[in-house]
Amino acid sequence: MAAMHSLFPLMLPLDINQLKYDGFIQVKDKEFRLRIEIPKDKSLKNLRLYGDWQLVHHLRGYEDLVKTRLQSVPDVTTFMIELQNIVQSTIDSAQTPEAIIETLDTSVFPRVIQDIDDIGWHRVTYVDSSFCKFHFTSMDSGKREHTLQVNISSKYPQEVPDCTVDLPQSFVPQWSEQTSLKQLLQQFEEFIEQFNDLWFQLEEFDQRTVVIEPENPRKSDLSRRVFLGNHTSIQMTLDPSHPRMCPDCRFLGADHVVTPLRKLLNAALSNWDMTATVLNNIERVLNIKFPEPSSQTKQDLSDECGICYTYRLDIGIPDAVCDNTQCSRPYHKSCLYEWLRSLSTGSDKFGFNNATGECPYCGTNITIQKPS
Incomplete structure (x- = not known):
């Protein structure tokens, strides 16, 4: 009777032979008191049911349907499942007993x-x-x-x-x-x-680096955006079939910081070591050491956007930075694009795919591509 206990934990056996049960049956967040008495020959045809007034009310007019189901089900657990479905149908809508019969397939439950x-x-x-x-x-x-x-x-x-x-x-x-x-x-x-090796690679980043996104990684997530420092990050997307290959990398930050890193990565692709982890390979080819998780780096990477004054939006976190090293103000690309677009007065500053203007804080020239 493991199935009975697992499916109806509020129905407790009253005897060692499990011929009597008393407790509650749950239907749509409602609980109905129910008592079941099975004859000694364990024939369900003569099973007796006793319910509270609410259960009796819901089953009024469906007594023959309940008796019919008792004639055909192989065990009490299957009957309890069907009884639960009948009560739920009477609660959901005013279905006739004939309509409810059409929705029940007694052959499925015993097999399951x-x-x-x-x-x-x-x-x-x-x-x-x-x-x-x-x-x-x-x-x-x-x-x-x-x-x-x-x-x-x-x-x-x-x-x-x-x-x-x-x-x-x-x-x-x-x-x-x-x-x-x-x-x-x-x-x-x-x-x-x-996928064991794939998850091992990703978990190494989760445990040894400051992962910006996703906040709560799922097993289906193939990407990690990792903090590098100086308002810069790298987003890596791994191949689930070849998790130790060089991932698809995208650097996010000021051009004067990310351009040298991008060149280093491209130049070192031929020296990628398939026996090493992705994290070790990235640190080696970029000649860097990822910052370890700490309150200091967490605070550093949580700078809010200089336009909307919010860190995280539905579109993500700030992913553009002013190139002025004395400023390095972070922005959401969409916020910065719309800001420059609203201030643009000439076609030379606003094209089909980018906008050019000045950093709202330091006045340095800044160009941003139209967000996809």
Whole structure:
């Protein structure tokens, strides 16, 4: 009865033979008192139900439907799932019993319950009230926890379940009518192993550098924007199939700072060491040492935009800097572009793809490309 306990934790067995249950059934954030008595021969045809007045009210007019379901379900857990769905349907809309019957497929629930029994209910972290959506937890060889979200239809197992994952690439399972949920989970676990080195590379940046973006990296994130100092950063996007190759790099900051770094990187591509980590390679070819996480560097990189006086917008954080080393004021590109555009009075200062003007703080000439 592991399935009964996992799906209906508020229904407690009253005897060692688990023929009597008492507790609550949850439907749409509501709890209804329910008592179940199963005869000694364990025949569900003569099962007796006792509910509170609210549950009785919702099931009024559906008594024959409940009795019909008792005649066809193989076990009490399957009946509880169907009872939950019936009550939810009566709450959602004024469906007739005939309409509700059409939405129930008694052949699906026992197969799903058996599949999850084979997996182990301790691997299930979420089940929705319709018993169609499940979240399974898994651990890769690097001790990272993953979640496989599975949504089955009434055509299960003929139709492949819809799978939602947080991974760098889409997970497309191999499926047939004979495939079980346990086999589906095994395919998922084999699939995630190919990204172990990718996550190792990215985690090294998360642990040893000041990562500006993303704030809360997901397993599907391939990029890291890392603080270099002096209002400068590098954004790196790794190839999930070849995580130790030189990533796609973009330097953000004043031209007089990022131009030499860009030249160093381009000149050293032929000396890239595929046996070293990406972090070690970047430090070696740029001849730098990434600042380590500290309150000082965190404060340094959180300078607000000199126009909107905000650090983070929906478009991101400041990604343009005044070239004047005595100023180095950071801006959001979109803010600076619109500022220069609003002040432009001649076509020579405003083109189709860029705007030219003066830094709002120091007056140094500044040119910004139109944000994409």
